Amino acid sequence: MNKSTFVYVTFIRTTPERLWSALTTTDFIRKYWFGMTCESEWKVGSQWKLSFEDGRVADRGEIIEADPPRRLVLKWQNEWKPEMKAEGESRCTFEIEPVPDLGTQAVKLSVTHGMERLDSKFIQAVAGGWPSILSNLKSLLETGEIVLQSSKRNDK
């Protein structure tokens, strides 16, 4: 843990299994991730990549841990902006915990994204994106619809 780390937490009315599936299913990811395509076999050691609608690769990395439906850890490197790619690998951890206290079936999703360097430009850039992506994910799982149609990132 270092200064270039962000933590995002959201509570979603769903089951751990459904949330895991939402995080690892390409067609579903596209719905809440502003049309981005994310592909992987989601097994330890397998590669993953995130592509724009036009096919350019935005980010890529490797699956470090995959413990469905609890924990997913990814190495994550930017591919799309030279100054961010030069910063090297970041690490992103997804943790899914059931929250029995909330009555209805609910889970807590924590996303921790960080890099072993001070003031990472890449981490700053993704920091702006996660809240809207998680908001869309929550809304999609709870109501079947997304709230936000576009992201700042895709406008660039």
Place this chain on the structure above:
Amino acid sequence: MKQPDLLFKALADPSRRKLLDRLYANDGQTLGELCEHLDMARQSVTQHLELLESANLLATRWRGREKLHFLNPVPLQAIYERWLSKFEKPRLRALHELKRRLEGELQ
């Protein structure tokens, strides 16, 4: 208390907003670091942090024996979607600009 009520209650206090600002400027701080430069008893800071965490504006992570506090912006995004984006942004911006200019002229 329901989650949106907790959220607005958490934001209604200037000391808690100050804590959020400090985390925004430098995320992942310990209680000790947060207490520095703050004119607040350590115990009050602890209570404010607890309330911020119950409103999900704060997430904590352990690094060894240190508890680090992180600003969690996800509920703020929800406020934005629910209370700001649906009102017409350009008009709000124009009004904000007008207010800023008028107040600037008065000074």
